[in-house]
Amino acid sequence: MSVAESTRAVVLDPAGYQFPENQRRLIRWTLYIGYFALAAGVAHGFAQGLSYANIDVLRYFPGLRDYYQGLTAHGVANALFFTFTFSNAFLPLLTARALGRPMITGFLHATLWTLVAANITVIWAVTTGRATVLFTAYAPLQAHWAYYLGLVLLVVSTYIASAHLYVMLARWRKEHPGERIPLLAFISVISYVMWDLASVGIAVSFIGFLLPWSLGILERTDPLLNRTLFWFTGHAIVYAWLLPAYISWYALVPRQTNGKLVSDPLTRVVFIMFLLLSIPTGFHHQYTDPGISTNLKMFHAVLTFGVFYPSLATAFSVVAAMEIGGRRNGGGGLLGWIRKLRWDDPSFTAQVLAMITFVLGGITGLINASYLVNQIVHNTAWIPGHFHMTVGSAVALTLMGVAYWIIPYLTDRKLWGRKFAVAQSWIYTIGVLIMARGLISGGLEGMPRRTFRVAANYGRDSWELAGALTGIGGTLMTVGAVMFFIVIVMTIVAGKKGEGPKDIPFAETLIPASRDGWDAKLDRLRLWTIAAVVLVLIAYAPFFITYLPARLISPGYNFF
Amino acid sequence: MRVHQYEKAFLWLGAIMLVAFMIALLVTSVAMGIHLPGRAGEVDPLSINSIEPFNNPGVREVGPGRYEVVLLGSAWSWNPSEIRVPAGSEVTFLAASTDVIHGLHIDRTRVNMMLIPGQISRNTYRFERPGEHLLICHEYCGAGHHLMSGKVIVE
Numbered sequence: 001m002s003v004a005e006s007t008r009a010v011v012l013d014p015a016g017y018q019f020p021e022n023q024r025r026l027i028r029w030t031l032y033i034g035y036f037a038l039a040a041g042v043a044h045g046f047a048q049g050l051s052y053a054n055i056d057v058l059r060y061f062p063g064l065r066d067y068y069q070g071l072t073a074h075g076v077a078n079a080l081f082f083t084f085t086f087s088n089a090f091l092p093l094l095t096a097r098a099l100g101r102p103m104i105t106g107f108l109h110a111t112l113w114t115l116v117a118a119n120i121t122v123i124w125a126v127t128t129g130r131a132t133v134l135f136t137a138y139a140p141l142q143a144h145w146a147y148y149l150g151l152v153l154l155v156v157s158t159y160i161a162s163a164h165l166y167v168m169l170a171r172w173r174k175e176h177p178g179e180r181i182p183l184l185a186f187i188s189v190i191s192y193v194m195w196d197l198a199s200v201g202i203a204v205s206f207i208g209f210l211l212p213w214s215l216g217i218l219e220r221t222d223p224l225l226n227r228t229l230f231w232f233t234g235h236a237i238v239y240a241w242l243l244p245a246y247i248s249w250y251a252l253v254p255r256q257t258n259g260k261l262v263s264d265p266l267t268r269v270v271f272i273m274f275l276l277l278s279i280p281t282g283f284h285h286q287y288t289d290p291g292i293s294t295n296l297k298m299f300h301a302v303l304t305f306g307v308f309y310p311s312l313a314t315a316f317s318v319v320a321a322m323e324i325g326g327r328r329n330g331g332g333g334l335l336g337w338i339r340k341l342r343w344d345d346p347s348f349t350a351q352v353l354a355m356i357t358f359v360l361g362g363i364t365g366l367i368n369a370s371y372l373v374n375q376i377v378h379n380t381a382w383i384p385g386h387f388h389m390t391v392g393s394a395v396a397l398t399l400m401g402v403a404y405w406i407i408p409y410l411t412d413r414k415l416w417g418r419k420f421a422v423a424q425s426w427i428y429t430i431g432v433l434i435m436a437r438g439l440i441s442g443g444l445e446g447m448p449r450r451t452f453r454v455a456a457n458y459g460r461d462s463w464e465l466a467g468a469l470t471g472i473g474g475t476l477m478t479v480g481a482v483m484f485f486i487v488i489v490m491t492i493v494a495g496k497k498g499e500g501p502k503d504i505p506f507a508e509t510l511i512p513a514s515r516d517g518w519d520a521k522l523d524r525l526r527l528w529t530i531a532a533v534v535l536v537l538i539a540y541a542p543f544f545i546t547y548l549p550a551r552l553i554s555p556g557y558n559f560f
Numbered sequence: 561m562r563v564h565q566y567e568k569a570f571l572w573l574g575a576i577m578l579v580a581f582m583i584a585l586l587v588t589s590v591a592m593g594i595h596l597p598g599r600a601g602e603v604d605p606l607s608i609n610s611i612e613p614f615n616n617p618g619v620r621e622v623g624p625g626r627y628e629v630v631l632l633g634s635a636w637s638w639n640p641s642e643i644r645v646p647a648g649s650e651v652t653f654l655a656a657s658t659d660v661i662h663g664l665h666i667d668r669t670r671v672n673m674m675l676i677p678g679q680i681s682r683n684t685y686r687f688e689r690p691g692e693h694l695l696i697c698h699e700y701c702g703a704g705h706h707l708m709s710g711k712v713i714v715e
Binding site for chain 2: 009066068071132134139140141144222223224227263265266286287289290291292293294300301302305306308309312314316317320366370371372373374375376378379380445446448449450451452453455457458460461498511551553554555557559560
């Protein structure tokens, strides 16, 4: 293998690399925790969709019959546990593969067992009705301390996984001085650098305020400060969910359809932009909040438009990469290449449908960020309409698509029910589009989110169709999700042994990494991290300087 | 860095589009005078019932065609729960929470504010046409959240 060839791949050693079985098993079980969480979350999502259609199925549920208790479970399980368990498994695996070295087993154990502890603690608090405060946990609604502790443990598990990435990268750099970091490792590591920085907000809020307050050490707390700290993390957290999906779109999906990643340096630039701009945008979730200056809100609006930019660049890159594949597969004409993509591969199909849905998710997101326009849609059903097309499909469907190769890869079993799995992602996508159509139109007519509609004492005629579409779409999504679980379980128990893929599907690049010029400076992670910290300070210091000290004014309320 | 010409064109187009959107937002906010809620003062949630003007919730005429509505949100009701104003009047809402976080939304208007204990939420809106609006709490505030509603009647 020549040097030129090696720099074209997104990994160091394209020839092949095998992880030891014990490490595959630990990665597998980390992923299973996430699928378990997804199953629990989906069950309640089904009831919520039907509630918008004025149908109450909760009364037939074996547990979690309270709407808001189930809504808490839905948010925590789907948005927090499903996403972060995936990242905790996926990013170390990709980084190690990219660097051509084994993972560190101790870190894998520590990540997994911390996740298990987090799960047990949160499940206990939520199922016993001690934490019906939703996943946003806005004070002064007060949950049992176990809820806050469990979520802190979840964050700790991401820190352990991050440390794992940093140690692997540091060791590799020591052994390969002056070399460019393989692209797949670079984008994996930078994703968790962003998250580590972003998570400072909820870490301070949960450890500094909510946990001592729920334990009775602090008698009162500051609602606005905690809310602001939550949203310091709360927007960047969606990028922490999304970036692993982007990694798959950039570095893996092209290979799955015979294409090539267009540009190594531009991909690095996109991920650096996410590190810089994901965090200093949090006030766009607080446009309608009192106590925050409108100038600062406008500043965050500008930066939010900025963080839309790398996603725009991604839209071009990933489509161009697929076009290369479609044309190599024999597709001609302006659009003929689309038919020649690997639509028979469930892993590919799920991820392309995720990308298509994300176009609508991105556009609605830009509308939310549009300052005054936010007053029309804030906290209406429009918002869950939007984010089910981002985290609920761009992320969820991509994670399902990845499962269709990673579970066979980790178990060395053939994927069960290939055609069934292809149908799964179509059904889920059609479901999410119908549901989002319902929620979005209802939201524009004032239908609120986070509300047990079946039992509400108010309503509008115009919400009827919107609610019905939400119920129909939600039901289809549930069917799609159940089909996903069937494929995964059947693969694990009945997939043909010894017929799994032998390596991860990494792509090659059209424009490779260069060793010299400013291109090589892109790898200076420390420099980019410092720049990100400075930007965060500029964006948030004006608030904290004029607001602090904390106003400890609110006792805890247990209204559930 | 080598960038394909189509990609370059796409990136420029995207940048121009985002800047144009931003300018449109600035124009509506600055030139047309439409505002988000901002800093409007603080009030202790536990003694709010004895603090001006929240000790006297309701609708007041403060000038010709201009009204002030002092509104309290508590789990799970609005005080007052029915607001009547004449069509064409400019209404300033001064709202606050007595307990947990609530959300104040008057449907089919841009009156949409969070109520955060300790903070005063303020915004102004002109009700042009007669009709009935829902006054909705749109932030989860406990087991009876879906029962927290009222009416705004424009006469």
